[in-house]
Amino acid sequence: MSVFTALLRRDLAALLPGSARGNSLLPLLFFLAVAMLYPFAVGPEPELLAATGGGVIWVAALLAAILPLDRLLAPDVENGFFDQWALRGIAEEVVVAVRLLAHWLSFGPFIIVAAFPASALVGIDGATLHVVLLGLLAGTPGLAAIGIIIASVTVGLRSGGAALSGLLVIPLAVPLLIFGAGSLSTGGEGGLALTGAISLVLVAIAPFAGGAAIRAAREG
Amino acid sequence: MMEPCRLAATELACRRGDRVLFSSLSLTLEAGEAVQVTGPNGTGKSSLIRILAGLMLPFSGKVESAGSMALVDERLALDEHLPLGRALAFWERLDGCTNADAGLATLQLDGLLEVPVRFLSTGQRKRAALARLLNGGRQIWLLDEPLNGLDDQARGAVEALLALHCGGGGIALVASHQPIALPGQKSLHLPDFSA
Numbered sequence: 001m002s003v004f005t006a007l008l009r010r011d012l013a014a015l016l017p018g019s020a021r022g023n024s025l026l027p028l029l030f031f032l033a034v035a036m037l038y039p040f041a042v043g044p045e046p047e048l049l050a051a052t053g054g055g056v057i058w059v060a061a062l063l064a065a066i067l068p069l070d071r072l073l074a075p076d077v078e079n080g081f082f083d084q085w086a087l088r089g090i091a092e093e094v095v096v097a098v099r100l101l102a103h104w105l106s107f108g109p110f111i112i113v114a115a116f117p118a119s120a121l122v123g124i125d126g127a128t129l130h131v132v133l134l135g136l137l138a139g140t141p142g143l144a145a146i147g148i149i150i151a152s153v154t155v156g157l158r159s160g161g162a163a164l165s166g167l168l169v170i171p172l173a174v175p176l177l178i179f180g181a182g183s184l185s186t187g188g189e190g191g192l193a194l195t196g197a198i199s200l201v202l203v204a205i206a207p208f209a210g211g212a213a214i215r216a217a218r219e220g
Numbered sequence: 221m222m223e224p225c226r227l228a229a230t231e232l233a234c235r236r237g238d239r240v241l242f243s244s245l246s247l248t249l250e251a252g253e254a255v256q257v258t259g260p261n262g263t264g265k266s267s268l269i270r271i272l273a274g275l276m277l278p279f280s281g282k283v284e285s286a287g288s289m290a291l292v293d294e295r296l297a298l299d300e301h302l303p304l305g306r307a308l309a310f311w312e313r314l315d316g317c318t319n320a321d322a323g324l325a326t327l328q329l330d331g332l333l334e335v336p337v338r339f340l341s342t343g344q345r346k347r348a349a350l351a352r353l354l355n356g357g358r359q360i361w362l363l364d365e366p367l368n369g370l371d372d373q374a375r376g377a378v379e380a381l382l383a384l385h386c387g388g389g390g391i392a393l394v395a396s397h398q399p400i401a402l403p404g405q406k407s408l409h410l411p412d413f414s415a
Contacts, residue, residue, distance in 0.1 A: 006313045014299070080295025083275055087289050087358075088314060218275060 003090055004098060011102030015068070017110060027064035027107045028114055034060035035118035046123055053122030054132050054184040058177055060118070061111050061136060065143040066169050070162035072103060072151040073214070082214055092211035096148060100206050104144035112136050131184055134192050139180040142199030145206035146172045152210035156217035224251040225287025225359035227272065227391050232281035234267045240279065241267055242413035251359075254382060254392040254402040259410030265395035266293065268410070269362045272393065287391070290358035292349045292366055298337045304348055305333030308355070315356045323354035326377055342369035350378065361385060361392040367400060375400075 017025045038056050039049055073096075076082055085095055115136060119129045150168045154161040175198055183191025226249070233243035241264030249255060257265050270276040272283055273291050298307040312320050324330050327347040332340065340348060346369050353361060361382075367375055379401045382392050386403040394400060 002316075003314060006310065010299075010310055078295070079300075080293065080297040083273070083291060083293075083295070084297045084311070084352075086275060087273060087291050088356075090314075219277060 003094070007090075007095060007098040008102060011099055012105065015102050015106035017106065024068070024106060027067045028110050030067060031060045031064040031111055031114055032118060032121075034063070035121045038122055049123040050125060050128070053119065053124040054128050055181045056122055057115055057118050057124075057132055058135070058139075058181040061115075061140065062143060062169075062173050062177060064111060065107055065140070065147055066166050068103070068106070069147050069151045069165045069169070070154075072147065073099065073210070074151070074155050074161060077155050077214060077217065082218070092214045093207040096152060096210035096214070097207035100144055100148045100203065100210075103148060104141050108136075108140035108144060111140060128184060131192070135180040135183055135195055138192055138196035138199055139176050140199075142176045142195070142202045143173060145199070145202035146176075148206045149202075149209045149213075152213040152217075155214060223286060224389060225391055226250055226285065227287075227360050227393070228284045229272060230281055230284075232268070232271060232283070233279040234264050234271060234276075235279040236264075236267065240414075242410055243280075245281070245408075245410075245413045247408060249360075249391045249393065251389045251391065252386050252403070253406065254386050254394065254404055255406040255408055256400055256402055257393065257395040257408050257410060258397060260397070263410040263414065265410060266364050269293065269364050269393070269395055273362050285360060287359035288357075289360040289362060290353050290356045291362045291364075292353050293364040294368075296337070296345055296349055298348060298352070300338040301336060303334050304329065304337055304340065307337050308348065308351060311352050312355050317355040317357065320351075320355045323351050326354070326381065327351050327374070328377075343371060343374060346370055347374060350381070354381065359390050361390060361394075363392065363394045363396075365396055366394060367396055367398050 013019055015024060017028060035057060042048060042052070082092060082095065086092070112133060115129070115132055119132065124132070146169055150165045154165045154168070157164065176195060179191045179194040179198065183195065228248045230246050232245040234241045247255065257268060259265055267276060269291070271278045273289055274283070298304070299310070308320065321330070324333070327350055329347055329351055332344060337348065346366065350366065366378055370378065382394070383403050386392055392402065394402060
């Protein structure tokens with residue numbers, strides 16, 4: 001348990017908005033910027049905005065989750081942290097699971113809160129906002145898990161890792177987007193339940209996939 | 221100390237790409253013993269250390285060890301943006317270290333605890349890595365070029381720490397191309413095992 005708390009404290013200190021590494025506010029600002037610019041780009045018709053606004057919030061959330069990926073795991077591999085943990089018998093899976101939790105905490109709750117002002121900017125009503133919020137709650141853990149998996153797979157890439165991880169996230173995130181944003185048009189719980197289910201599967205896989213990827217990168 | 225520690229390698233071979241760096245390498249270290257691994261650059265000193273640490277698979281052969289291991293190599297594993305004291309405190313918490321100050325004083329780091337790690341000089345960074353090693357309280361030390369960038373005084377301190385460690389029943393394997401005083405003065409010249 002002490003290992004868990006020590007790791008989580010370090011991860012949160014590095015990842016939470018306002019922390020020492022400095023660029024951690026970027027995903028949140030990016031998310032709000034997309035919501036703010038969208039009405040300027042498509043025009044102010046309320047019907048159009050109301051019909052498409054929820055989907056834009058979803059896309060913005062997905063892209064915001066990509067932003068911190070290149071700094072999520074690679075610096076710790078390069079600086080030898082994972083070697084030191086391995087020598088202490090701390091499995092890569094444990095480190096990745098804790099990092100997943102910290103990564104989600106660093107953008108998930110903030111994006112859910114930021115969805116309130118964003119919904120006002122793109123002009124969606126209360127009922128739609130309700131579905132968006134539930135969808136983000138169900139879907140952001142899955143987005144975080146995809147991010148962790150991609151970050152660990154691209155960990156050994158010296159340059160171009162950031163661009164590649166962005167590209168790799170997109171196809172994997174499509175199911176979440178289809179069900180998460182799709183629940184807006186049906187207004188039903190079916191889409192939300194499926195979003196949650198996909199998230200749970202991804203969260204369950206991520207530590208093992210990530211741990212294996214980091215070990216494979218070390219062998220090379 | 222706890223159980224007596226031991227480190228044994230039999231018939232190790234290491235391949236990097238299509239080159240075999242060394243083969244048929246066997247060594248045994250019992251509690252209290254130390255060995256210096258020597259050899260020019262590129263003969264596989266770091267690879268040997270990573271194999272012994274279990275971080276790399278040997279091409280053939282096997283490694284058996286009893287006891288906890290610690291590694292110091294060129295990678296610092298300290299958060300660059302944090303003050304040194306807080307960066308070291310992360311490992312002290314993980315290692316359950318309660319008397320960190322003694323090690324910091326031996327390595328003359330007590331005046332640097334407020335300095336962010338990224339501002340430290342080469343020698344100071346090396347001393348910080350050694351402080352992490354010392355506070356970890358591990359039995360088997362694997363050190364890759366621990367003297368790089370150190371001044372004469374710090375070098376003496378490292379040799380004293382190694383003597384103390386082996387005197388207390390620890391094992392040390394030191395890869396260095398510089399002369400270093402080790403208890404027993406055993407050495408292993410890697411080019412002797414090159415294919």
